[in-house]
Amino acid sequence: MDGILRRYEAITRVSLGMLLVGVLVLILDGTAAIGATGKGGILRIGMTAADIAYTAGQPDQGFEGFRFVGYPLYDALVGWDLSQGERLPEIVSGLAESWEVDKSNVLKWQFKLRRGVKFHDGSAFNADAVIWNWDKIRNKEAAQYDPKQAGEIAFRITVIKEYRKIDDDTVEFTTTRPSSFVPFQVVYVLYSSPAQWEKVGRDWRAFAEKPSGTGPFKMTRIVPRERAEYEPNTEYWDKNRIPKTDKVILLPMPEVTTRLAALRTGQVDWIEVPPPDAIPVLRQANFQIFLRSYPHVWPYSLNLKVTPWDNKLVRQAANYAIDREGICKSLLNDTCTPATGVVYPGHPWFGNSKQLYQYDPKKAKELLKQAGYNGKRAKTSFLISTSGSGQMLPLPMNEYVQENLREVGIDVELIPIEWNALTALLRKGFVEDQAQTGAMNVSYNFVEPFSAFVRFFHSASVPPRSLNVMNYVNPEADRLIEAAEASFDPNVRDQTLGKLHELVMDEAPWIFVVHDLNPRAMSPKVKGFVQPQSWFVDLTLPWVEK
Amino acid sequence: MWGYIVRRLLLGIPTLLGVTLIVFSLMHLAPGDPISAMLPPDAPQEVVQMIRQQMGFDRPLPVQYWLWLTRVAQGDLGRSIATRRPVIQDIRSALGNTLILALAAACLGFTLGGTLGSCAAFSRGRWTDKMFSAAAITGVSLPHYWVAILLIIIFSVELNWLPAMGMQSTGSVSAGWGEVARHMILPTIALALIPMGVITRMARASVLEILSQEFVMTLRAKGLWSRTITRHIVKNAAPPVLTLMGLQFGYLLGGSVLVETVFSWPGSGYLLNLAIFQRDFPVLQGTILVLASFFVMLNLLVDIVQSLVDPRIRRT
Numbered sequence: 001m002d003g004i005l006r007r008y009e010a011i012t013r014v015s016l017g018m019l020l021v022g023v024l025v026l027i028l029d030g031t032a033a034i035g036a037t038g039k040g041g042i043l044r045i046g047m048t049a050a051d052i053a054y055t056a057g058q059p060d061q062g063f064e065g066f067r068f069v070g071y072p073l074y075d076a077l078v079g080w081d082l083s084q085g086e087r088l089p090e091i092v093s094g095l096a097e098s099w100e101v102d103k104s105n106v107l108k109w110q111f112k113l114r115r116g117v118k119f120h121d122g123s124a125f126n127a128d129a130v131i132w133n134w135d136k137i138r139n140k141e142a143a144q145y146d147p148k149q150a151g152e153i154a155f156r157i158t159v160i161k162e163y164r165k166i167d168d169d170t171v172e173f174t175t176t177r178p179s180s181f182v183p184f185q186v187v188y189v190l191y192s193s194p195a196q197w198e199k200v201g202r203d204w205r206a207f208a209e210k211p212s213g214t215g216p217f218k219m220t221r222i223v224p225r226e227r228a229e230y231e232p233n234t235e236y237w238d239k240n241r242i243p244k245t246d247k248v249i250l251l252p253m254p255e256v257t258t259r260l261a262a263l264r265t266g267q268v269d270w271i272e273v274p275p276p277d278a279i280p281v282l283r284q285a286n287f288q289i290f291l292r293s294y295p296h297v298w299p300y301s302l303n304l305k306v307t308p309w310d311n312k313l314v315r316q317a318a319n320y321a322i323d324r325e326g327i328c329k330s331l332l333n334d335t336c337t338p339a340t341g342v343v344y345p346g347h348p349w350f351g352n353s354k355q356l357y358q359y360d361p362k363k364a365k366e367l368l369k370q371a372g373y374n375g376k377r378a379k380t381s382f383l384i385s386t387s388g389s390g391q392m393l394p395l396p397m398n399e400y401v402q403e404n405l406r407e408v409g410i411d412v413e414l415i416p417i418e419w420n421a422l423t424a425l426l427r428k429g430f431v432e433d434q435a436q437t438g439a440m441n442v443s444y445n446f447v448e449p450f451s452a453f454v455r456f457f458h459s460a461s462v463p464p465r466s467l468n469v470m471n472y473v474n475p476e477a478d479r480l481i482e483a484a485e486a487s488f489d490p491n492v493r494d495q496t497l498g499k500l501h502e503l504v505m506d507e508a509p510w511i512f513v514v515h516d517l518n519p520r521a522m523s524p525k526v527k528g529f530v531q532p533q534s535w536f537v538d539l540t541l542p543w544v545e546k
Numbered sequence: 547m548w549g550y551i552v553r554r555l556l557l558g559i560p561t562l563l564g565v566t567l568i569v570f571s572l573m574h575l576a577p578g579d580p581i582s583a584m585l586p587p588d589a590p591q592e593v594v595q596m597i598r599q600q601m602g603f604d605r606p607l608p609v610q611y612w613l614w615l616t617r618v619a620q621g622d623l624g625r626s627i628a629t630r631r632p633v634i635q636d637i638r639s640a641l642g643n644t645l646i647l648a649l650a651a652a653c654l655g656f657t658l659g660g661t662l663g664s665c666a667a668f669s670r671g672r673w674t675d676k677m678f679s680a681a682a683i684t685g686v687s688l689p690h691y692w693v694a695i696l697l698i699i700i701f702s703v704e705l706n707w708l709p710a711m712g713m714q715s716t717g718s719v720s721a722g723w724g725e726v727a728r729h730m731i732l733p734t735i736a737l738a739l740i741p742m743g744v745i746t747r748m749a750r751a752s753v754l755e756i757l758s759q760e761f762v763m764t765l766r767a768k769g770l771w772s773r774t775i776t777r778h779i780v781k782n783a784a785p786p787v788l789t790l791m792g793l794q795f796g797y798l799l800g801g802s803v804l805v806e807t808v809f810s811w812p813g814s815g816y817l818l819n820l821a822i823f824q825r826d827f828p829v830l831q832g833t834i835l836v837l838a839s840f841f842v843m844l845n846l847l848v849d850i851v852q853s854l855v856d857p858r859i860r861r862t
Contacts, residue, residue: 148597148630251810258810
């Protein structure tokens with residue numbers, strides 16, 4: 001009898017426990033559901049830029065400009081799905097509902113435009129607006145041609161040769177060669193309102209003060225070097241992406257200590273790139289820290305025309321000599337991951353390389369010995385910056401690498417110069433005064449195939465045309481790039497790019513160092529934010545708890 | 547007096563021309579160019595060349611300088627390369643913000659400096675002299691940047707008494723004077739330290755020199771009230787201190803690049819910093835020209851005040 005009672009009691013306890021857990025799950029689930037549908041508040045963002053990016057359409061300031069000005073105020077024909085962070089963002093429909101390449105002539109692409117879309121000023125978006133905007137960046141004879149916007153976008157749309165209106169809802173693009181990269185190029189072309197341009201007196205500067213796009217936000221105020229304010233575009237065509245906040249305020253704060261203090265004093269809710277050594281303290285103080293891999297790489301572009309980098313074995317040795325884990329742990333407080341290639345492991349273009357470049361100084365010394373540096377030290381110089389967009393902590397990181405290379409027998413002279421001067425030299429490549437320099441240390445993005453591979457590793461991309469500063473000329477790399485571009489099946493394209501990546505890792509025209517994890521810190525009041533594997537974010541998702 | 551003012555103003559013109567020429571030369575000698583700041587590194591060469599042509603960067607440097615100078619003579623400072631805003635518009639707003647800060651820092655620094663320096667001189671050798679002199683040396687020696695960060699850590703982050711950055715609350719629509727005043731406190735203290743230190747040292751040395759002169763002993767022997775004697779001493783000690791105040795105010799107007807950057811204060815220092823990194827020549831040259839003009843005018847003003855205080859200066 002006692003046994004039966006004890007068993008009964010035990011069953012009752014377990015049942016009650018399960019009931020309690022069930023209730024708790026329901027409550028928590030309910031809270032999460034309430035949280036997911038919350039909205040309101042003013043979201044104040046401390047940016048790293050020193051001024052608000054150009055607001056007239058194509059933004060300046062690279063991808064930070066697209067992140068905070070371009071994509072919130074404007075739309076492209078296609079967009080990025082930034083609503084999740086588990087996978088790389090995919091291209092999704094934007095101002096075009098659908099698009100397809102002409103099967104009988106793969107040089108022609110047709111985009112069917114979304115009907116009923118309005119610019120912020122109330123005028124209609126249609127095929128005429130598309131052509132008008134392409135004339136803005138392509139047609140030097142057009143009244144609306146804007147060299148500044150043209151300069152910002154021209155290198156991203158190289159494959160598009162012609163554009164024309166088919167009817168009010170259809171436009172056609174003709175490419176210079178068969179290219180599956182077209183959606184990756186038109187994703188950067190943003191559409192400004194022709195009616196607003198006329199209204200402000202055909203002046204792009206005046207337009208920039210009263211911009212009108214089709215994006216989820218409308219700009220309501222701009223004070224140069226101080227702030228820009230956005231309000232939700234409640235008439236936005238994608239009802240799922242009507243912003244949840246009441247207002248977004250962008251505040252330029254180039255100084256990292258200022259951003260940190262502003263967050264800690266509650267003057268802003270979100271800061272970009274908090275200093276790595278402040279992250280543990282911010283975590284302790286209940287601030288939210290967001291870290292995630294995204295298309296960023298911090299490498300050395302080697303000068304393959306001079307010794308010692310003209311020897312593949314030395315390049316591989318240098319890649320084995322770098323203690324990448326050490327850099328990420330001791331210098332950057334886990335805000336980066338080791339880079340053994342252009343893209344990171346798990347990325348669809350990573351491939352299956354045999355050269356995984358673990359930290360192995362012994363192997364590095366062995367490779368140097370094979371390369372003829374038996375008891376002889378290799379000497380080189382690296383051009384580095386003292387700061388700069390995406391450069392992370394350039395001076396300590398370069399000193400760390402210098403020490404790693406010294407240990408295996410490569411002596412590096414670091415030549416620090418200012419960021420603007422370095423980018424000016426990057427345009428020219430290793431010529432004139434820099435002909436004997438060993439490498440340049442500039443970080444890059446690899447959002448789409450062109451920015452990841454074509455501009456660096458195709459023989460036609462040698463400066464001044466693009467950024468193959470290494471003078472890397474390999475017919476096999478050219479063939480794989482061209483095959484990937486000509487492949488209209490995404491799986492085949494990714495496999496081809498994977499093979500190209502394996503080749504690049506083996507040939508090592510770069511010393512791969514780290515991938516940044518894109519650190520952001522936010523107040524606990526910010527809800528709903530998603531950190532995607534991207535340089536861009538969806539500002540329509542977060543809101544601020546009051 | 548008027549002749550003196552006109553002569554001084556005319557003498558200012560070659561000074562301003564010299565300043566702009568030096569800035570122009572230095573900026574063009576430095577590596578880097580505005581196109582690199584303006585366009586991505588892989589922008590096509592034809593676009594780079596076209597913009598270079600449109601902005602006149604393909605012309606010889608003397609021609610570029612001459613064209614800029616002729617535009618300035620017509621009152622046009624041009625447009626920013628980076629933002630295409632009219633330069634005068636940018637300078638007006640930035641200089642206005644810096645002027646507010648500079649006036650506050652000057653009031654604080656000069657008042658404290660004059661008072662501490664005079665008190666130190668009158669109590670020469672005593673503990674007050676040592677304390678005020680130490681305060682002056684501290685003020686001159688501490689780097690602006692470091693003090694600014696320290697003030698933010700103590701008064702903004704730890705005590706949460708004062709805002710850490712900007713000119714107005716980040717969520718507010720427009721800034722009232724009270725709000726601007728709250729935001730000014732920390733940058734004003736950081737900026738006032740150096741003028742305070744410099745003026746304290748100069749005031750102390752100047753008062754001590756006058757105190758050692760025979761006329762002071764004569765005034766005392768005549769049995770004049772100590773207040774009257776002090777007035778005579780201060781009047782005679784003032785000219786060098788006034789000159790220094792003029793110079794210091796000029797420096798403050800230039801805006802401390804570091805202090806304005808640390809506090810995200812949108813003044814002329816912040817504007818200059820941005821223009822240097824972007825190689826934004828029109829903004830840089832325009833700002834320097836306007837600041838140099840202020841400097842010349844300030845020095846003239848100081849000279850006029852000096853000549854009013856001490857008529858012997860006018861005669862020389």
